[in-house]
Amino acid sequence: MNYGFVIDNRKCIGCHACTTACKSENDVPLSVNRTWVKYVEEGQYPDVKRNFQVTRCNHCANPPCVKICPVTAMYQRDDGIVEFDQEVCIGCKACMQACPYDAIYIDPDTQAAAKCHYCAHRIDVGMEPACVVVCPEHAIISGDMDDPESEISRILADNDVTSRKPEQGTAPKLYYINGNENALDPLSTEPLPDTFIWSDVIQPDAGKQTTPTTSNGAVEAKASTRIAGQMVQVAYNAQHEAPWHWPVAAYMVTKAISAGIVMLLALIWGTGIGPFDPLTAIAMGIVAHVFIEITSLFLVFDLEKPELFLTILTRPNWDSWLAKGAYILIGYSVLLAVWIGVEIAGYNEVLVVGSLIRNIFLWSLFALAAATAVYTALLFGQAEGRDLWQSRYMALHLYVQALMAGAATMLIASPFFGWSNEFTVAVSASFALALIFDLGVCWLEFGSNHESKIAAAAAHEITSGRYRNLFWIGSLLIGHLLPLALIVAGLFLTGLAYPVAGLLALAGLYCYEHAFVMAPQRIPNS
Amino acid sequence: MSGIAKKLNRILKALSTQSAAPPDGETNVAGTALPQFDPVDAVPEKVEMTQVEHPDGRMSQYPPASKWNDWVEWDGRHWPKKVARRYHLVPTVCFNCESACGLLAYVDKTTFEIRKFEGNPVHPGSRGRNCAKGPATHNQIYDPERILYPLKRVGERGEGKWKRVSWDEVLDDIAARMRESRAKRTDGIMYHVGRPGEDGYTNRCIQAWGVDGHNSHTNICSAAARTGYYLWGGFDRPSPDYANAKVTLLISSHLETGHYFNPHAQRIIEGKMNGAKIITLDPRLSNTASMSDVWMPTWPGSEQTVLLSIASFLIQNDRYNKAFVKRWVNWQRTLEAIESGELPVDFHVSRNVTGDFEFEQFDEFLKSTYAEFTFERAAAESQVPVERIKEAAEYIAACEGRLAAHNWRSASIGNEGGWQVTRCLMFLNVLTGSVGTVGGTSGNSWNKFVPKPHSTPPPNDVWSDLLWPPEWPFGHYEMSFLLPHLLEEGRGDIDVYFTRVYNPMWINPDGFLWLKHLRNHDTIKFHVAMTPTWNESAWFADYVLPMGHSGERHDLMSQETHSGQWVAFRQPVRRVALEAAGRTINRTYEANPGEVWEEAEFWIDLSDRMDPDGSLGIRQWFESPYRAGELITVEEHYQWMFENSVPGLPFKAASEGLSPLEYMRKYGVFEIKAENYEPFENEVETDGIEVDGKQLKGFATPSRKLEFFSPTMHDWGWRELDYTIPWTLKSHVHPDNIDIDKGEMLLLPNFRLPTLIHTRSANAKWLYEISHKNPIWINPIDAERMGVVSGDLLRVETEIGFFIDRIWITEGIKPGIIAMSHHLGRWRLQEDSGVNPGMSNLVKLSENEKGEHQLNILESSRKWDTFDPDTSRIWWEDVGVHQNLTHAVHPDPVSGAHCWLQKAVNVRKAKPGENHGDVFVDTNKSMQVFEQWKAKTRSAASHSPDQTRRPYWLKRPLKPSKEAYQF
Secondary structure (H helix, E strand, O other): OOEEEEEEOOOOOOOOHHHHHHHHHHOOOOOOOOEEEEEEEEEEOOEEEEEEEEEEOOOOOOOHHHHHOOOOOEEEOOOOOEEEOOOOOOOOOHHHHHOOOOOOEEOOOOOOEEOOOOOHHHHOOOOOOHHHHHOOOOOEEEEEOOOOOOHHHHHHHHOOEEOOOHHHOOOOOEEEEOOOHHHHOOOOOOOOOOEOOOOEOOOOOOOOOOOOEEOOEEOOOOHHHOOOOOEEEEEEOOOOOOOOOHHHHHHHHHHHHHHHHHHHHHHHHHOOOOOOOHHHHHHHHHHHHHHHHHHHHHHHHHOOOHHHOOHHHHOOOOOOHHHHHHHHHHHHHHHHHHHHHHHHHHHOOOOOOOHHHHHHHHHHHHHHHHHHHHHHHHHHHOOOOOHHHHOOOHHHHHHHHHHHHHHHHHHHHHHHOOOOHHHHHHHHHHHHHHHHHHHHHHHHHHHOOOOOHHHHHHHHHHHOOOOHHHHHHHHHHHHHHHHHHHHHHHOOOOOOHHHHHHHHHHHHHHHHHHHHHHHHHHOOOO | OHHHHHHHHHHHHHHOOOOOOOOOOOOOOOOOOOOOOOEEOOOOOOOOOEEEEOOOOOEEEEOOHHHOOOEEEEOOOOOOOOOEEEEEEEEEEOOOOOOOOEEEEEEEOOOOOEEEEEEOOOOOOOOOOOOOOOOOHHHHHOOOOOOOOOEEEOOOOOOOOEEEOOHHHHHHHHHHHHHHHHHHOOOOEEEEEOOOOOOOHHHHHHHHHOOOOEEOOHHHOOHHHHHHHHHHHOOOOEEEOHHHOOEEEEEOOOOOOOOOHHHHHHHHHHHHHOOOEEEEEOOEOOHHHHOOOEEEOOOOOOHHHHHHHHHHHHHHOOOOOHHHHHHHEOHHHHHHHHHHOOOOOOOOOOOOOOOOOOHHHHHHHHHHHOOOOOHHHHHHHHOOOHHHHHHHHHHHHOOOOOEEEEEOOHHHHHOOOOHHHHHHHHHHHHHOOOEOOOOOEEEHHHHOOOOOOOOOOOOOOOOOOOOOOOOOOOOOOOOHHHHHHHHHOOOOOEOEEEEEOOOHHHHOOOHHHHHHHHOOOOOEOOEEEEEOOOOOOHHHOOEEEEEOOOOOOOEEEOOOOOOOEEEEEEOOHHHHHHHHOOOOOOOHHHOOOOOOEOHHHHHHHHHHHHOOOOOOOOHHHHEOOOOOOOEOOHHHHHHHHHHHOOOOHHHHHHHOOOOHHHHHHHHOEEEEEOOOOOHHHOEOOOOOEEEOOEEEOOOOOOOOOEOOOOHHHHHOOOOOHHHHOOOOOOOOOOHHHOOHHHOOEEEEEEEOOOOOOOOOOOOOHHHHHHOOOOOEEEOHHHHHHHOOOOOOEEEEEOOOEEEEEEEEEOOOEOOOEEEEEOOOOOEEOEOOEOOOOOOOEEEEEEEOOOOEEEEEEEEOOOOOOOOOHHHHHOOOOOOOOOOHHHOOOOEOOOOOOEOOOEEEOEEEEOOOOOOOOOEEEEHHHHHHHHHHHHOOOOOHHHHOOOOEOOOOOOOOOOOOOHHHHEO
């Protein structure tokens, strides 16, 4: 059994019956949609056409939403239907990031992820999906593609079909006859107009006009300023909110601080660059631990169903880097706590901590801290809906950012300690090197060509679009150049230059992460 | 940090969670709570589904009718948790447009709440499928702002103060007023219907009351199209056989709206997939136009020229069906008219040796008369590329008698003289011989079946001048939208005015004049609004009586959806399910939410109380055919019809061991004829016409032929050939009358959306979520000229006022024309009462003593808190602008249709201080425009050939006696 859909655009009249039938059958609340009809108008009067495209979950053969789901709430049935379990879902929204099609939403009633589930509850008793039954034109065809005699198999054998974004490697199983390129590809239309043909357009972050790119290159002008000429405009579409917001950016910063502190301490003491100092170890260890706890709190807070956060440990999906990451975080924080305990015991002479034991601790912690810093790249890499996050530089970037953030935090803390010169130099040099290295990684990330136009569009949002101030002023100026200048100045001055540099760098890091988290979510996937 | 608080709250809740107890018996919460359904232990069986075989070879599956009385299904809401529900599937008929598509209501067998509406697979018109409005019926039933009980006005009209009253009180009060009126006069009671949703039931009641009191909405809808069709063939609507057509020619948007959208759209695409070409005339890129092979964006009013150029192409090239024209067109009468001078054309006719005319002369007459209609002229007038007209003409010429053509509103209702659009359109059907053929176009009356009731009151001897003023003897039908103007002129008054699923102040042009008379106790003395939902006019009524939606009422309907005949039975589904479960229900309001009733039963009780002792001769028509002298029940009414008036139904029912009523309760529909082609060729005993030696049925015209030349038009004073034969008439929005350089434009204000129901969608959240605003469509060329960009406000000045709305820039509209959907811009006067806050603007009405009126939006739509969490999720703000208020009335001098297209005398960017939704109207100007249009008429009083008010053969709902026609 392998269920799929064919949408026959020769027949679809754009009547929206499928939309309301679905709302009715599955009790779908207002503000979210499992299926909708996108309208795209193209041409120049009188050679104009309005294209209708039934748009929904593609029930991919290789569904990224299933892979990323940390608790196997999103799953693929043996018959190929991609199904979800609203009671298991913890509301982490990772599936929404993984879906390149805007097919998944959080149900405001259940707080769980939901989407078209092929009316599996009907299929299981021999009925067809509600949209198939209601469609006045039989423009929606469902059925078993493994059965060569089925209607859908015959149609697929007889017709050329297209699908949405096949290049994502998801193997979508919803096929369009006469698919329209401008409707299939959300980036080939003009920027969102101020209104749709008969419904409001919700402008995200009202006031901040977006300037996305199109496949033909950057279109800087607002749609509304197009004068007579070839039109390619979206006339109707379902609208989607960004699933992740500041808590995710904040989580990346606090995680980097914690991991960075530990990595830096391990590097300095493990290699013997600076002399071990138990008070610093205990104090900074506690600081690192506090930040990893805050990190976990951000993660739990960002869940739509925070009360279910333990599910991630009790029914982990070992394919998901969200689940793996949770275990890394736990392993890291447990080991860190043990080490802190050991050092406290050593400091109080309850036990003796030998250098071998300490080095084993330090390097194990280094490994776990590095994993803590870097696993997010693998998690973001599973977010197939956000091409920019698939960047090959992201792991490196996270690693460097962690060192920078760790060093920055140590600099902020430095006035409270009487650190040796070697230690201070090591920390500040690491800080400066990390900043410079990070600039290089930024240049790699944004200065070079992107692997896809979706990634390019997101990068464009960061460097030239609505996040450009965060990027140029927040991240580059405040987060890199000013701290570097202060470090240089600190060579001649005493006082607060280093701590201020650290604070600025952390602020800059947040700006960067915010832009990096938000921008790809602003690129429409449908 | 409300987010944090919310999440903490969730965690705390999770710790102390207990789910709400499922209901353990019958509930009835519509309008007060979300429906609840009872989980059952049963498991859905895998049964053989009902396979509906579609013409394209596809099968779709439905629960088999044998299981409808006990159907178990998983609830999708809880899936993948398997929660089974047990339903009684009760068939009913959708009430959201006139298509009468079948619905199956899923009624929970424990709570008797309705879970959903799906399609009825045995319905021959809709064939198990529906449009977006079908499933949305559920929204209407569980609408949080439903009117659940009869309301009586306690403050001033329009003050918004209401008192809940009992049906008993309502019946006594209204019946007394009707009795009093009826005792004095026979034109004091008026029933004004927007959406009938039934065939003949209420008309029979009005007839029984002995009054001339039926008023409709037809003259703002289809009057012009009806006139054109009726003059041709004695039927007033087309019934095209799209599925078998070779060419589908639409002056309409039948793939998204109109009569009969869903059934027709199915068949149009079916034809298309079989190779049919679709040709659409529309200045706006409708969804239909976009699906067409040929889109002709004609300048409004040029449609006749385009159609006649195609006709001329067929004629000049001898590519028309001469045999059919010779057999069925009144060509001899036409030649006679030329001979006698009735038809003043420059053409000489002569008779042959036997004194007869030869068909060749008619052919020559056509050739010479229509020669002026060249493609080039059509292209110039319509501003459509000539290639498109030629391409369309070629397709039509090659249609082989399979031309399915349709016009309902669009150009015919838009333009002065628009009735000629359907004459010219039908001319193409006639020329191609595509009349009643497979793939051709039939008359509606051939395919619509209205069964006779147990008794029919005789026609009354009364004529109401408020309904049928003498100026419009050809009106199709009542001059409904002029009611306030006629009242203003002092032509009469109304004792008891029923509005029924009708919002006259909102939907008609010149709404402020309606407002004036809805508030005037001298002209409209008593107003009873019968409505399933709040509307702007009901707000000014004396009683608001809640009537059921689909699934809450009995009606019988038939529509000419294709070449076949069927009747469908709308049912109060809770009542049916409750009765099946053994409960006794005496009145439908006992089963409906609150005390929502149905008209069919209401009329019986009302008529009974109007004439309790039978002295007015009314009660006799409401007595049971089964129980002598006793009041009929609504069930008996239909039972009698099913037993006696629906051919084949008793037999079919018996074959399943059911009574006819049981059969209709079970299936909700009965197919009388699966095919019905060329009925005019049927042989008859009497009242036919002799053709080739046989008595054939012919057409319902005086000549029994298709009337190319209309003697009736000629006899009633419309003697120019522009009126008597298919010809062009100059529209009031002809390019000559619109000077774009002076800032004038043409406003196309009456197009519809696939998702909305005239003015009745504001209780359907799923529909409003898709479509809630009506921005002004404008071509980029015009936008550039005016210096406006998408989302800017435009001020549109009409003959009598102005309004302000946002724009939607699109290449899909003809330059020089702006267009707005007619559905949107609903409003309410009170913060928390009236039309739903999420679907209406809160507005302020103001006026001065000079007759100037204003409407201003105080607040756009908003979220509001109810038992339905969805009302707190309203995410849209713009719910449109009420443009109709600013439309002057344009009664067509012939058809009486309101010519919807408006000359926008000035269109410009709004200035600071001019706000979205502002409306201003000077009602003095309204009356001036009314006078101008009235002056175009040729009154029956001065033009009737026989001192009657209207040609008797023309259709009139509730035809009075012949005597009543006399002046």
